[in-house]
Amino acid sequence: MNHSFHPPHRTLMGPGPSDVSPRVLGALGRPTIGHLDPQFITLMDEIKALLQYVFKTENELTIPLSAPGSAGMEAAFVNLLSPGDTVIVCQNGVFGGRMKENVERCGATAVMVQDRWGDPVDPEKVTAAFAAHPEASVLAFVHSETSTGVRSDAETLCAIAKNHGALTVVDTVTTLAGIDLQVDNWGADAVYSGTQKCLSCVPGLSPMTFSPAAVDRIQQRPERVQSWFLDMQLVMGYWGGDSKRAYHHTAPVNALYALHEALLIVREEGLEASFERHRNNHLQLVAGLERMGLEMAVAPEWRLPQLNAVCIPEGVDDAEVRGRLLREFDLEIGAGLGELAGKQWRIGLMGHASNPVNVQRCLTALGTVLGR
């Protein structure tokens, strides 16, 4: 306990955090300035504009929340919901279940739409849920299920909600900068993400964006938001458009340096090029895994290129394999989560870490450990 901590140099190919680029780590360690410093205010404006670029939105309320993606999820619900509201929650993995928890803690009712873990959300079930619950004011779903490696059809789901006059809460924690996300074109209303996935930034922040319709609902809600820290009416006072920023809480200054740099890197490459790179490396990884006789857990159309769910072969000891990868190769891959624990691995190729060297590193290490 008397010594500084010098972390091992891992290759992070789990469900996140992903490897952080040296440029981002460099930015992170720059000298701290005040959270009301004029130069910091300028940085905040740049971060907002860069987030609008990656979310493909012109939403004014587009900010990095000063807490991880789980708090982003909670911020979406506590701001949009009032006690007694009904929310249709789609669950096809761990994070839909967490949405239910959040909805209920707001005093609202969660109507669950269940799909098999490993399948996308079924839009027909969602339509049926709206027919049975026309009072539902929000549809909540996970675009990229981090627990299963499955993409759902966010565009179609947003359209269904709009047809029923409901707002959408969309989890894009693993989506952002990895696969296409069109917040404005699809009409998503309260969208949150994380920094530690395809942005390849350090964990701890949750980029968020709220549509004008979501902001309207927040401004017209009859009672105060149950969370002071996550109350967007207060957060807007600090991140808002005018030059006079009201102190709300002390922003995590250095983490925001890092996010700014990570977003610059994404913009330098370009979103479409980033998607293409994620896709290509994913295809190389899948080809290699299949050559080894391993089976992917998700149907090709719905696979996330940034997070590859692989079935653990019969008779293979999950923990031992992951332990050896970590000890012998400094390589982290993800365990299965929830009901998939012991049944699947999750191999991330996210952001900076989605590159051919990592694909080969993973295939070589896994092949050695499995003897394939």
Add this chain to the structure above:
Amino acid sequence: MNHSFHPPHRTLMGPGPSDVSPRVLGALGRPTIGHLDPQFITLMDEIKALLQYVFKTENELTIPLSAPGSAGMEAAFVNLLSPGDTVIVCQNGVFGGRMKENVERCGATAVMVQDRWGDPVDPEKVTAAFAAHPEASVLAFVHSETSTGVRSDAETLCAIAKNHGALTVVDTVTTLAGIDLQVDNWGADAVYSGTQKCLSCVPGLSPMTFSPAAVDRIQQRPERVQSWFLDMQLVMGYWGGDSKRAYHHTAPVNALYALHEALLIVREEGLEASFERHRNNHLQLVAGLERMGLEMAVAPEWRLPQLNAVCIPEGVDDAEVRGRLLREFDLEIGAGLGELAGKQWRIGLMGHASNPVNVQRCLTALGTVLGR
């Protein structure tokens, strides 16, 4: 917007963030590892033990919350309170008012004990409030009021609460490692702090500790905590004592590297030596300010050595002075907050930044700008 952000090199002598030591910035920028990596789990255990040292506690539930001090405040209230509870809230500055907001958003009633901004909390008023509200289950107060630079007598206030069978919520955001805090000896129950004050770490985390009595109340509460992210029963599963850590949220890995290093620095110096250093530099600063004809806003006995409230002299333009200090001297001092805006400055001498060089730098710069 096309360029990396290179912050100016400020001297931070406001109410926080304070200057971060290069050792801490170095730790912050080390390569990210996974939040479930065995080496990270070891680091978490070391951080817990170091936090127990600075809080002077053996509380098992002693953790850094993955969000700023404002979220720490909220975590204390949402975990301890149920709807209908009564809380005695002491207000002698901005943060007592924020406590009231939090209490009410939990569906509880806040009985306010008001003192002049600039005075400490009056224990006799607290005793009277308990007499009038014997049903009160919690006493909440701010040990070091960041908005006024005032210390209150936490030991006495905790004793009063104990006499009435109430738990205490104690804000020590500006206290920790700057002035004495004895969580166990004083019997404080739910105590939160921040990293960006006298720990001289980057902003974004809230060190917290809960007494066994507080943990009992949390475990026996009749309904779920209204916040999923701040629910200590869930957080305990990740930060708990056993070797099997349950995933709750992705920990802010790099920020925790920084906190570990900052805590090591405090322990190397020793808490009592740190208090002594804060006191000595404070006395030097006050002597210099008084030589300049400036007046301190707080009575000597209740002054925080780490945060010095100074009356702005008649006819002096607050914003212009602070602007010139920033532009001409790269020196940040704090404005007045709330009803003290325009009336006082707050000069921080916190942690790493509490040193004779900064005392001289501030006196020289202020003397030049004021022409004194």
